[in-house]
Amino acid sequence: MKRILFPTDFSETANNAFIHALEFAKLVQGELILLHTFEMPVFDNQYFPENYMVIYDSMQLSQFDMFKDEIPKLRAIAEQHHLDKIKMTHRLMDGSLLFNIEKSIKEDKIDYVVMGTAGATSWTSFFTGTNTANVLTDIDVPLLSVPAEAKYQKIHNIGFTTRFRSKDKKALKQVIKIAKLAGARVKCLYVKTSDADVDEKTIKKWETKFENEPVEFYIVNSDEVKETIVDFIMYKEIDILTMLTYKRGFFEGIMNPSLTKKLTKNFEIPILSITIKP
Incomplete structure (x- = not known):
């Protein structure tokens, strides 16, 4: 079974790409691994000598709570499009997007990556921006990038x-x-x-x-x-x-x-x- 990595920030752009990811998974008889990444801010612990870890832990918890709340919404989207039979697993990872995509590709044995981008007017920034340009040149699996306005349609x-x-x-x-x-x-x-x-x-x-x-x-x-x-x-x-x-x-x-x-x-x-x- 093919394994498809779907990085998401739970935005409308990502949710639109999610439908493409589901349809692609159906096409290649694959499963989805949903990936949400976040980067913790760097605190100068000399100003937080006592509660630094408390702040850090609370921010991690808020990310987890958000992640936990969003997953049912994605499952509802899948059900709405009659794609709820697609197997889905989830990963919540701290660190940069590129680092975690590469890590997941290796650890989860990913065959494809599907992700959303901000649309035709943003193709230039998408393909020349630091994160995505690095994704394009650094990963070894095919990447399907989906503009925000690209509604899914059957591939002819x-x-x-x-x-x-x-x-x-x-x-x-x-x-x-x-x-x-x-x-x-x-x-x-x-x-x-x-x-x-x-x-x-x-x-x-x-x-x-x-x-x-x-x-x-x-x-x-x-x-x-x-x-x-x-x-x-x-x-x-x-x-x-x-x-x-x-x-x-x-x-x-x-x-x-x-x-x-x-x-x-x-x-x-x-x-x-x-x-x-x-």
Whole structure:
């Protein structure tokens, strides 16, 4: 059974992502491990020589009480969406988000991570911010990040950008497995620029290798890579976009002011990032 880690702060954004996590768990026949982390403030104990531990313990207790109160709300959400049969366990951990995600991945043998983020207007800060950028580059399991406005919908089309490198092929095989479970198709996009170094022979090899899989290849000649990918997402009705973690800089570009006018609610889609080791 696949194990899916779901970090949550119990916000509306996280609760929306929780539905995606439940549906993903159902898709891959997995279980959820709910993770809530908190960082205790650092006190100068010279000013609290007697009651320092009392303060510390009371703050820990308040976190536990909050955690205990929120779990039934999540179970109610699961029941409302007829997903209450998904197995769920819980972890409350003191420390930084990244540290505890990495710790849980190792200790709980996690296969996927699902987490919420603040939406399309925040993709830049999400992918370049310290915590999430570190999560993307440091963890070894696929991460499904869900914008606040991305309401769950059945997966029909999974977008996959490629430059036909060997590491792309490894990632594509992972995505195909998910697509087959969902009854979806993978739409692969290669933006062929004027200085592209991929020859027709390589492209043909890929097409032949995956001809019996639910995969379609789209080769678009353009020097406007970011704009082309945004258009591809919109016009090919992509439900989930797959990226490799070394392409994080791409998301810094597509969210600049000159491009945001191209984005509609259709772009509020989950992003599946995959780390491929050499």
